[in-house]
Amino acid sequence: MNNFDMENFESIVVKNFLSEEHIKNIIDDFQNKIDNNVKNNKNKYADFKINEKMGMFMYEVEAKNNPELFEHIATRLKEVFGIELPSSCGLQYLRYSKETGFEPNVRPHVDRVEKEQPHMIAFSLAINNANKEPWSMYINKTKYDLKDHDALFFNATNTLHWRPSRKFSEEDYFDVLVFRFYDYQSKIILPEELQKKLEEERIDLFVNYYY
Secondary structure, three states, X not given: OOOOOOOOXXXXXXXXXXXXXXXXXXHHHHXXXXXXXXXXXXXXXXXXXXXXXXXEEEXXXXXXXXXXXXXXXXXXXXXXXXXXXXXXXXXXXXXXXXXXXXXXXEEEEOOOOOOOOOEEEEEEEEEOOOOOOOOOXXXXXXXXXXXXXXEEEEEOOOOOEEEOOOOOOOOOEEEEEEEXXXXXXXXXXXOHHHHHHHHHHHHHHHHHHHX
């Protein structure tokens, strides 16, 4: 990771990052968990984590249960960026849905968990949304409409990312895969002037573009 410049990473779309088979297996795994919950007379999203702030269910796609998938991700990261698969990484299946009890949304934000947050590169990849109304991804003011196999990579810690306000029906949902990897070797606190700039830009996006 030492030669990979996370701090100045520029957003990029990688076409066909995952294959049809990979995506099908991930969707089937997710759906099987829901079906088993229903079969056992549980709420269909029992045991799924809920992000109340964003109105989404979260399901961890674990490497130990999906070795071939993570081998593929490792191969693609090597091909595209010339880096090895970091040990500090994670893949999540996210479902935005009003069944969480909260309104789904992705307001303009950057991802910050702790004061000395390592830089984080993420990819966002919409899946399982055939025949659904598109829900565009924005990096700052740049719009991305991604196909099911395409991954949008960006620095999630210093780049504002969001999706426009959207009304969901009770049955509606939107599914996204998010993969994150971190650089714990060089924790960098964002300079105060950059934090101020990002906050000003976030407010501008929220007030003038989000709705």
